[in-house]
Amino acid sequence: MTDKTRLGLRGLLAAGAITVTAAMPIKAYAETTYNLALLSDFSGPYADIMPILAASRETVFDWWNETSGQELGVTLNYKNYETRYDAAQVASLWPGIKSELDPIAVVGLGGPDVAALSERLPEDKIPMFMATAAYGYAWQSDAWIFNPRPTYSHESAGFLNWMREKRGGDEPLKVAILASEASPAYVDMAKGLELYAEEHPQEIDLVEVIYTEVQPTDLTAQMRRVVRAGAEALVIQTNTSIVVAAKRGLQANGANIPIMMSSHNGLPASGAALGGLEQLEGDYEAYGMAVAADEDTPARQFYETLVADYGLEAPWNVVTAMGISQGLYTVAVIQHAIEENGADGVTGEKVREALFAQPITTEETHGFLPTLTFTPDAPFPLQGLKVNVGTVKDGKIAIDATGVDVPDLQKW
């Protein structure tokens, strides 16, 4: 290669580099950073599931930063705050979180976060995105706290209607509820379903409503009442310890009434607490997001991507699904806000506006959630709600039904 040729090549490379640089979008270089505050419970009642939930939602933010975020020139920073699932702790932490992070959104965990921040967030103009189903007591218009799922009562009513159809016949389904007064959220779950049963006696015949402690001493006598009342389903949306005590109570009575659990106390967690998933053969979990079963679904494929390419260390179960779905709908809303307002123009208020501006499609959440259309009327989508039903079949979790319609419920 002669000097002339070498010089020519260098010139060509330099010109190429300049051209490529000029052609690249400026925003890829002008990176903007926004902060998310993550409320967590590593030492309270949900300490057992928190490491998995936290890892799942954090990995989604990492995935988004490396994919869509890089394209948009935006990085989402996040920081966990330990709340011990205590409203007082959340309330006392909040001023510090706000001044330290100035977050554009809060990623919440449960009822205490809602109780502590429902009055503060509208003032501070920062929305909070939850992973759980919604609560009746928080069902208000112009909300700043949002749930991707309807209330627990919506989910249980949807499941019970599906079960009645599965059973066949015109008779209402005889149902018992096991609730706890330990948390307003637990009472709320029971009250919503009670109202639905009262208004739809042709669908649900509520034969027993039992209140107990979060760690019950013994439920044998209570389960005897449930059995004698002829219950065909037992709804327990509280915690795993109550599921275990109820199962033992049913076993003591020689009965096997199907139990319906929710996501936070679902089949894997309750099965582990009972000493094996096989003890829950024929029981159900039902909620408005993907069931973490063995089947090859888009949700499962996305989970595998997070594990393989982004280092997610969490088993494929309902808690992981909950964390991933929370992360996915949060970044989807933020992405909508960036697309609407530009990379530099996003605030908490703009994020909330973006939530109402367009639906979050099921494709955007990789099938973890149905298409979500939020309105200012409620903290959760009021239309197009679905639940999925998982069960234990031959000792393994299997999908029993998907896209089960959720009925309309009146506020309670």
Added chain:
Amino acid sequence: MIYLINDIITGALIGLLYALVAMGFVVIYRASKVFNFAQGELVIIGGFIVWFTTMQMGLSLWLSIPLSLVLAGLVGYAIERIFLTKLIGESVFSMVMVTVGLLILLRGLVLLLFGPAVRPFPIIFPLKPLFLGDMLIPMNLLIGGIITIIAAVGLSWFFNRTRSGLRMTAVAEDHLVASSMGISVKESIAFAWIVGAILSTIGAMIFLSGKSLTFLASDIGFAALPVALFAGLESIGGLILAGVIIGIAQSLTTNYLDPLIGGSMGSVVPYIIMLAILLIRPTGLFGWRTIERV
């Protein structure tokens, strides 16, 4: 009607379980005048010891139960040696504050050592209830109730009829005076903590048999608190009556009132009863009335 009878029986037996846990409060109080706020945490420590020896070490129940009781006694002894022995002669208030610190420390230790996972607890007592016609009696609670009554009779006899028991009562009156009379305050308090830890472990076995174990189970300490205060903090025998009354009241409220009003009264009623009694008798039903002459 049969449901009402069943609820009364179950309530009474649950009340006896509370009485067993409350016995831990009373034994420690009678020997040191210290109210142990960490009693519920001792139940959890006992539960984890039983779980560890049974589920982790794979020992049979015949081996793991006595071993667990010995280990629990050692834990009680260690707590007294490490945290309380140096406070002998200091104000009782400082010892009580140490038990508040213990509550937080033991919870943290459990989380650190065993993690937050909900674990299956071994089935120690038969799951099948005893049926007497239509009447249903949970076996674990029935056996637990019998153990509680035996423990109450035995400890009452020990504290009221034996020289060692009476010495411990003297220690509770005044550490310095007891020391000057040649009574070993250290030994008395250590013995009380050993007994308190063993009682808590028995309580854990009855409470958790066949169910699940998490640190949330320590809440039973708060459930037992009104029983101890209702009976009077010095009365071991009184715990039986107080436990039965509170257990039945709580059971009836939870089963008949809570479904009507949407919950929340079942956990409050024991405290209402306790406060009502304390208004009439500030020392509890069977607590000692002290006369101070100035």
